[in-house]
Amino acid sequence: MTERFVVLKLLIVILRCSSLNMGATKTDLFTKEQNDMAAMAKALAHPARIAILEYLVAKNVCITSTFVEELGLAQATVSQHLKELKLAGIIQGSIEGTSVCYCINPKIWKQYKALFNSFFKDVAPNGQDCC
Amino acid sequence: MTERFVVLKLLIVILRCSSLNMGATKTDLFTKEQNDMAAMAKALAHPARIAILEYLVAKNVCITSTFVEELGLAQATVSQHLKELKLAGIIQGSIEGTSVCYCINPKIWKQYKALFNSFFKDVAPNGQDCC
DNA sequence: TTTAATTATCGCAATATTGCAATAATACAA
């Protein structure tokens, strides 16, 4: 009786989990705009990537080895963060000898700026309680 | 000879990993402002949380059960996302009977708006190559 | 062609996030 119940529960768990993708974000529940907005935020969701972007905005260009010195992270780690930013489109790299020179992608940068700006619409400055 | 080498390598790995915090973000390498900016971005880095904020901006107030219907995620999952947004300070909840009524925290919302806006400084619209 | 310099990728371990069922906690009504 109790045994049967346990077996049944186990089967349910197995069925549920074997239908896969457990633990991953359910992107299909949301609009493309919402998923894109979240993806943009994710690209900014690490202090190293914030630091990289701030540095590029201030200095215009920078090569990987300088980022490694500036950030204090291992070369492999920095390379990965740069890859993510490049994948998000917000920076671009051009090969310069044995180095790679990175800079902001101005077009995508402006898109980010515009989308974040329109996301943060003005809200009424109501009091402490909502309802 | 080879054996000694292997043992030494193992020891190095153990020492390195036992100094702990492996896999976690190295926040101490960055400024408070950079960590804060990344944390704000992280709060927005999920489509469900984007959807929640958009809904609140549009409708002003909303209770948990409505979010559950709107989002199509399980109640536990929605509750967790609301908790994260509350922890980030960007929303606030007030108990209304057996429900909890959520709304944007206008003060923090404006802070987010201002900080994202000042993060996306204007960049020169240079060409394809950086250097 | 060999060597040096620089960057990208692989493989692994640790931590973090996502999602949900089950259950606990809370507030109201009967």
Place this chain on the structure above:
DNA sequence: TTGTATTATTGCAATATTGCGATAATTAAA
């Protein structure tokens, strides 16, 4: 007090992210 409705928390599994050593790939110089 007991039951009902709603929300929060717990515990677990799956996936994602972070970090880095080792190594491969790429480019320029010798």
